Amino acid sequence: MLSKRNLTILILALALAGGGYYAMSNSGDTESTKHSESDADAHGHENEAKPDHTEGGEHGHGDVDEHAHGEKEEHAHGGTSETGNASGEEEGGHEETKISENAVKNMNIEVLEVGSALVQETISVTGRVTLNQNTAAQVKARFPGVIRSVLKEPGETVKANDTLATVESNDSLQVYPVKSPVAGLVINRNASVGEVAGETPLFVVADVSKLWAELFVFSRDGEKIKAGQKVHIQCLDDDLITQADISVVLPTTEASSQTFVARAVIDNPDNHWRSGMNIRADVVIKEKEVPVAVKTDAIQRLEGNDVIFIQESGGTYKAQPVELGTSDETWTEIKSGLVTGQRYVANNSFVVKAEIGKAGAEHAH
Template sequence: MNKRDISLPYFLMLIVFFIVNMLSVKAVVADDEHEHPNHHEEEVAHIDEDMASLNSISTAVASGGDISKTMTLYGIVTLSPEHTSHVTARFAGRITRVYVEYGDTVKKGQVLASVESNSSLQTYNVTAPLSGSVIAKHANAGEVVSEQTLFTITDTSTLWAELKVFPSQASLINSKQTVVLQSDDMQTRSVISQLLPNTSGEPFRIARVKFKNPDDNWFPGLLVGAQVLIDKREVNLRVPLSALQQYENKTVVFIKEGDVYKPLPVALGIQDNQYAEVLEGLNAGQEIVTENSYLIKADLEKDGAEHSH
């Protein structure tokens, strides 16, 4: 047998050995990928404290608290009947002098007008029965008066809101429920004092809310919205709505561990206008992003888009 006869089988054997080894390596890799199908680099964002502060990224420790369910009603501000007075003359006679004008602010006991009595021909004073504003004036010097209203005075330091309660809402609205009244940037808290029938024949009831107006910022005729507290319960874990984001088709919060921020899918329960209950995915005591979490979401989505190319 010559050298050529010996070298050819040997060369073929080397080729077979090489192919078998390559297949073995591929099999090991395939098995490893089968056992760890989700094995990839964890999606996180690295943001140092200075950058977080610059972008107003705020965090808080997750904890429990109250979830408050509210219902929105709408209505109008009205005068307080018990703080409004219609002033008349005690005895019929002629007005000799008027001391106040429409729109003036008066004090209780202040002289409003002087009247000469028809019977005694003596002059007496008509005084303010309460402090407030003159919102109507029907008195001029020289006029003869008897039983008509001369002045209407109201104290606007206390007002009422009359809110419409429609049939679909009526079963959830009761007296003594807490109410937050709001108009533009003004807000005040009170309770429902009365529930009254609507005398106009329209299909709603009236929830009347008495509230203080010490700075005289509220006024009759003002349209208001009201958040009525209809249910309140304590939950083991809640997060602000501002902490929630939609990421990769999941509702997530972003947790902070040092300079590392990462998304954490959560399952939610009841929620109100401020908070959502967390049922699964988050533990009390973990630090979560509460403000501007969308910046972290945008950063992760940007990195994901770059890696996909």
């Protein structure tokens, strides 16, 4: 039997051994827990890093972004380039159009060949139409007296020696006829029955088949204007146009306007021209033959350039930029851009310009 003292010692020894085992067990569990948590953290960080890597942190995302952005940029730039080409074609389309033969006829488009022409250098002046004083007469009574009858009215045509009125002489008390010295038209009447005829003309009679164009020329152009030069005359208030030659240049200058008169004779067989009309005239001071010329009306402005519309095969009309030279109302010299023999729109070229503009607008939309 164990003594009480020995039993006590044994119990204490067992208690100490159990306590040590319990402490060691707790320490292992704690370290295991820490290790597990550490592993979990590490794996967690690895898991967090993997999404970064997958989303492209340095490689994946860069590849995706660069590829996507590159495709977008390439697609966008490629589209712009194609649009640029389309725009270039569009600009080319702006410069040409197709018009059928029937449309050309309906729109009165005239096509001519480029060739040589006589181009005139002119000076533009203004003026007025007057009676031709060489064929006009101011009819007076030969002797003072009382007007007994008036036989003709303004606008009536008379022959030479036709009686216009009768006058009773104050001296002889005889009635005598007042006759027209020229054939022509009664322009003015200043006679009434019962009035006294004296120095004042009773009638003005003129041959209006030939009138005068009096042109007012500035002194600075005096040396350029000479008798015999051609002149193109146009009425400012009507669409009357005619040609004449300068017959005389008057030697005096009008003080207030500092102009002198150059006179031309207008043929007026149909009486369309009337005395008093305001006119504009182009005096031809020089003429020259040019190898390449077009009708002046053919020239149009397109995108800041002077252009001529060239007729090509298949009913195509193309705008051709040109360099202009000497020009008059009918012809214009072409220094570059065209060659002899090319067919161009000479009349109603504005219609072709409108068709090109319309085609360009439709193409743009």
